[in-house]
Amino acid sequence: MTEPLRLGIAGLGTVGAGVVKIVRQKAGLLEARGGRPIAISAVCARNRAKDRGVSLDCYDWEDDPVALAQRDDVDVFVELMGGSDGPAKAATEAALKAGKDVVSANKALLAHHGQALAQAAEASGAVLRFEAAVAGGIPVVKALTEGLAGNDIERVMGVMNGTCNYILTRMESAGLTYEQAFAEADGLGYLEADPNLDVGGIDAGHKLSLLASIAFGTQVAFDDVELEGIGRVSIEDIRQAADMGYKVKLLGVCQMSGRGLEQRMSPCLVPALSPLGQLEGGTNMVVIEGDQVGQIVLRGAGAGEGPTASAVLGDVLDIARGTRVSTFGQLSDKLVKAEPAKTSTPAPYYLRMSLLDKPGALAKVAAVLGEAGVSINRMRQRSHEQDTAPVLIVTHKTTRAALDEALCAMKGTGVVEGEPVALRIEQV
């Protein structure tokens, strides 16, 4: 095979420009590893005039990504535009329909339309790969789809939004408020144009839904992901958690249980000394638990030009080598529609609340928890000078339903001021 594998690259932001650079600078290496030369036929982006730090003169320019996707001289359509609909979707569909393989970094597109796109790929015999869509440079899609395919996967967990982890780490290490850390991340250019994609957990939720599909052989179901962002995490909770040996992380968890498919993206406490607890700054981590392999931890840069381009090239080289893996690891008609779990796997919870300084207040809270079947593992009430006393409780394993019942009943006690904070403690 000496025919080059010809790419059409749509989207020339940081990652797109990075891919072009690697293809130009590492031609020998890529050919040796892929078994054939990697070439670029044409590129496409919104602004042709922009300087991207790499010459594009030797590639055809297309204004329309759909036209790029359909070109006869394109074998692989590389989609780096982003967006769950619009041009990215139209061009990806056009490429697959035309039998072109697609390499995509577009988590939103896959999370919303993964099943239909997988079907479209199979219909024309194309493959659709998306390593770059999940956890940047970490080859986690490959690990889960291929390397660990002999396992029944029990749980996948991940810190998959570097911006959120940066904000939480800065809150802890520098004592910043959420607003201050957010502003700092914004100033560094870490936030998406719509920051809610990051801090609302949506971006990480997209990634989680893709991993869940591979792990459990289910159709991607992003709409079923329980989403809670980090906007309500306070410096107080981070400090108290640290004091008890935990870190607060925006943690994605998916697992299949008798209850159905659980997919959660929410702020959780994890043991400070666990690999997840030790993860600082913008780095990503994915933990995969299989019945045979036990726990596998993968850690690396979750974003940025080099890491994301590395993931794109990994997929491109697979295609060059002739590797043909189904989008989510099995034929799309084998993927079942998972029933979302109505309740989550029991876990301990961290609770923080302000109690009015009245005799018997703590007893009332304890009673309410007991009546709901939530038992207390640790409790702390600190000395205080205000009218309210800060109280921390770590429960034993409980269901979220029992906890919610207790939290609801607490309102009726008249001794709890404001809303108690409740954070799941994920056992890792």
Add this chain to the structure above:
Amino acid sequence: MTEPLRLGIAGLGTVGAGVVKIVRQKAGLLEARGGRPIAISAVCARNRAKDRGVSLDCYDWEDDPVALAQRDDVDVFVELMGGSDGPAKAATEAALKAGKDVVSANKALLAHHGQALAQAAEASGAVLRFEAAVAGGIPVVKALTEGLAGNDIERVMGVMNGTCNYILTRMESAGLTYEQAFAEADGLGYLEADPNLDVGGIDAGHKLSLLASIAFGTQVAFDDVELEGIGRVSIEDIRQAADMGYKVKLLGVCQMSGRGLEQRMSPCLVPALSPLGQLEGGTNMVVIEGDQVGQIVLRGAGAGEGPTASAVLGDVLDIARGTRVSTFGQLSDKLVKAEPAKTSTPAPYYLRMSLLDKPGALAKVAAVLGEAGVSINRMRQRSHEQDTAPVLIVTHKTTRAALDEALCAMKGTGVVEGEPVALRIEQV
């Protein structure tokens, strides 16, 4: 494709029995993921009568692994016998010659004969995969060969012998001597029949040489690995290292520099708070550094029935899916014969020595280091009641050659008692 992929399994120890169990118990899952049923045609081991906890009645039995490897009803020869020569080699060669794909867990065989076996595979159009040979259940061969193939790899590091890491961890956490921790590991059945394979670094060195070949496109060169086991690591060094913020690990490092290919397997100090430093007990970790992706860390169980069988099944399912990757990631005739580096990349070193209690002793040692061009970063001399004073030195980055010159000159000073300990501090 509904024709089953038919395995012939040679070697029915823990891992072999584990593979049989998975094939029996997960037939549906494996077929869905592999795209075709996975079947076992025949098996082979030394002792037919042994109870392996799984029924073998429905598989043909072969006494001779070479005969097994050549059977018409075997598509994939699964080699789980071990040993760098003898039956394992003969059977693997026979399988490849007959055009059978081979999945091997045999690090010694690959480390000694990898290049010839890769050539044999290509000659008949077979593939030879060996995920299970390196770091047990961690899909590191796949990550390096495929997922990170778009990178120039800069360095690969790994703690890849769980037994050694267990011994070192127990020395630190329980204050055991090397001999005590060794005896404990032996009692738990953690040691190979020839313990030097573990504690001499040979087993881990085999694995390192395989990763180096993939990383740098070089022919496997196990004989060029600088090997130093953990037998000379003392509890004193572990304590002193901990006190300065380091952990002692049997660390494999390979990197390609202007000096040539460096492959070292030796006790090193790594920062206690780094992922490698935080690794405890029998767990394995591999750190891959690529020019695009930055640092990727992979962590998981490095041995045992489930993890190793998981790796075997990953390779089997790749073959079922039709994936054909060259043994070391490129055609064997592209693999260059690497020049082993004559000197290693400069690094700081930890030195511990006993100084005779004479005026000017410390000055003499400092002078000798200075004359060799080795500069001192930190030095500690502790109070003492004996005739000798324990002295610790951490150097700035230096070459091993300069250090050896200094160590040699120290003997001539007449103030150093015995052999100084010198451990490389690997910057991670």
